[in-house]
Amino acid sequence: MPIAILPDVDEQRCIGCALCVEICTALGPDVLRVKPVEGWKRGKAFVFYPERCISDGACVGVCPTHAIFWMRPLEYTAGQPVPLHKFGVFSKGWEEG
Secondary structure (H helix, E strand, O other): OOEEEEEEEOOOOOOOOOHHHHHHHHHOOOOEEEEEEOOEEEEEEEEOOHHHOOOOOHHHHHOOOOOEEEEEEEEOOOOOOOOOOOOOOOOOHHHOO
16 A cells, blocks of 8 residues: 555535645646535535645645645555545544554
């Protein structure tokens, strides 16, 4: 499994503005997407193509609500959903696997 440093999106803070998606696409990596969320007009950002991330942090810097936190090492399988934590809390800290 590859190890990457990926964006970490807190769904509670994300307002679905898609600025992170726009900057990531404009810069080339095209990592993020916005998914529909029940009861929310705009949806929420999430990591769609983790293998494309270049770990530049542009998405972190452009987020108006600070919903995208700095990145952490994470193992992932290309083409599979990224197992990020829920609601911005790691139950086992940085060593969570």
